[in-house]
Amino acid sequence: MAEVQLISRFDALLADLDGVVYAGPNAIPGAVDSLSRLAEIGVGLGYVTNNASRTPAEVAQHLRDLGAPAEDEQVVSSSQAAAGLLASKLPSGARVLITGGDALAREIKLAGLVPVRSGSEDPVAVVQGFHPNVGWSDLAEAAYVVAGGALWVATNTDLTIPQARGIAPGNGTLVAAVAAATGRQPLVAGKPEAPLFHAAAKRLAADRPLVVGDRLDTDILGGNNAGFATVAVLTGVDSRESVLAARTRERPTFLINDLTDLYLPYPTVEHDGDGRFRCGRATADVDGTTVRITGDPADLDSWRAACAAWWTANPETPAPLAPGLEWLDH
Numbered sequence: 001m002a003e004v005q006l007i008s009r010f011d012a013l014l015a016d017l018d019g020v021v022y023a024g025p026n027a028i029p030g031a032v033d034s035l036s037r038l039a040e041i042g043v044g045l046g047y048v049t050n051n052a053s054r055t056p057a058e059v060a061q062h063l064r065d066l067g068a069p070a071e072d073e074q075v076v077s078s079s080q081a082a083a084g085l086l087a088s089k090l091p092s093g094a095r096v097l098i099t100g101g102d103a104l105a106r107e108i109k110l111a112g113l114v115p116v117r118s119g120s121e122d123p124v125a126v127v128q129g130f131h132p133n134v135g136w137s138d139l140a141e142a143a144y145v146v147a148g149g150a151l152w153v154a155t156n157t158d159l160t161i162p163q164a165r166g167i168a169p170g171n172g173t174l175v176a177a178v179a180a181a182t183g184r185q186p187l188v189a190g191k192p193e194a195p196l197f198h199a200a201a202k203r204l205a206a207d208r209p210l211v212v213g214d215r216l217d218t219d220i221l222g223g224n225n226a227g228f229a230t231v232a233v234l235t236g237v238d239s240r241e242s243v244l245a246a247r248t249r250e251r252p253t254f255l256i257n258d259l260t261d262l263y264l265p266y267p268t269v270e271h272d273g274d275g276r277f278r279c280g281r282a283t284a285d286v287d288g289t290t291v292r293i294t295g296d297p298a299d300l301d302s303w304r305a306a307c308a309a310w311w312t313a314n315p316e317t318p319a320p321l322a323p324g325l326e327w328l329d330h
Contacts, residue, residue, distance in 0.1 A: 003265035005041075006254065010229065012044035012206035013262070014197060017059065018051060019214035019236020020259070024164030027066045028235045034259035035068045044204040045074060048197060048211070050156035050190045050218060052079035052129030052171070055103040076200040078155035078190025079104045082127050083111035085189045086153055090125060097123035097150070099142040099178075101131030104155065119145045128178065128186065129155035130171035139174060143181040152178075156190035158218055162236045192222035201228070212259070214238060216250040229253045231262075240303045244291070244310060245322035251311060255304055267301055269308045277312070279305040286313040290324040297327060 007013065013035075015021060021031045038045050047070065049059060056075035063070035082104070086096060092112040097119065098105045105115035108127060116123050119141055126145050146152045157172035179185055190196050201209045211228050213219020214236025223230035231254035232243055243255055254266055269279045276285045282295030284305035291310050295302035310323050 005263045006231070006256070006266040007038070007043055007210065007262040008041060010043060010208045010210040012046060012201065012204045012209040013038060014046045014048050014200050014206075014209050014211045014223070014228070015259075016191075016213035016215070016219045016236075017047055017049045017063075019162040020212060020219075020233055021047075021063070021068065022066065023162045023236070025062075026164055027068070028258065030258050030260040031235075032067045034262055037263065039069065044206055044209075045069060046200040046204050046206075046209075047075045048191070048200045048219075048222075049075065050078045050130075050158050050171070051161070052077060052082070052104045052155040052190075053101050053131045055106055056080065058103065073203060076196060076203065077107075078196065079107040079129055081193075081196050081199070082129065082153050082155045082189035083107040083113070085187060086113060086125055086127060086151070087111040089151060094125065095121060095123040097121075097126045097142060097145050099126060099138050099174075100129035100134060100155070104129040104131070117141075119148075123150060125151035125153065126186075127153045127155070128171065128175055130158075130161065130174070134174060139177050139181075143178050146178060146184055146186075147182045152184060152186040154186040154188050156218065157186075157188055158191075158215065160237060162214070167237065191218040192225055194222065194226040197222055197226035197228060201226075212262075216242065216246050216252070220246075220252045221250045224249060224251075231256055233258055233261075235259075240300075241322065242320070244303060244307050245320045247317050247320050248311075248315065251307075255300060255307065257300060267304065269304055271308070271312070275309075277305045277308040279308070284309040286310060286323070287326075290326050292326045292328055294328045 057072045060070040108115045158170035159172040161170040211223030230252045232252040280301035282302040
């Protein structure tokens with residue numbers, strides 16, 4: 001019997017963008033072709049992003065410019081989620097201070113609220129989303145209004161964002177500055193909260209979506225919170241080591257190098273009943289706080305076996321827990 005491609009088990013792919021499809025303005029190698037192939041096998045495609053600096057239409061246009069399939073309605077953003085959350089808590093026409101870009105202000109206006117840029121305009125709420133031009137004065141204005149008791153919503157709390165030159169501070173870093181100044185914490189609208197993923201699956205009428213992301217704390221945790229299967233890719237923030245050390249709620253169902261691996265059969269990890277786990281030609285077992293691995297460190301099967309062994313030995317970890325690694329044969 002022919003082995004089944006990993007993606008063929010699912011009816012839709014819900015893809016993160018930064019660190020999965022592109023880094024900065026450039027596509028990650030193999031990503032565009034992998035996304036384009038989904039239509040050939042009848043798998044739906046949605047994009048779920050925490051980046052609030054651009055409108056869904058602008059994101060879709062960027063994807064099309066890269067050659068990826070993308071209609072505007074395929075993009076579900078945290079700015080849309082934030083606008084919806086605020087609209088559910090405020091009367092129509094309420095003033096909201098924008099700490100972010102014009103794309104975020106647009107979503108607030110579409111939700112029937114009034115975007116403003118100064119505390120002097122009497123906002124009753126603050127919405128904070130990433131934009132590269134947000135500066136100290138913007139954060140200070142947000143802090144004044146938040147400290148005054150206004151409702152505070154963050155599109156997301158990603159501490160970092162992948163860029164072409166490396167990893168840069170994300171919205172969570174800017175949110176943390178306002179939190180430090182005010183002693184308050186915002187409501188979070190985007191990932192890792194489940195509604196963003198449920199909204200994307202509903203648009204695609206998907207019953208068995210697969211969530212793919214490069215971040216454990218947003219993409220994988222959010223997909224897990226939504227009750228969906230999750231797959232971590234190693235083209236962005238998290239690494240083999242951080243996946244192995246993941247706390248229970250952030251552990252992915254699958255681990256792949258990049259989106260091209262979606263079209264490969266996913267190897268079975270077998271437990272021999274004596275504490276040893278096998279994946280392909282690699283094996284792993286746990287000795288106290290050390291994972292002993294027989295295999296090649298460059299072979300992802302070694303890490304899949306190691307994850308199975310370590311996670312089985314430590315089923316409930318509320319915080320990341322990194323084992324020592326002993327490579328027995330490489």
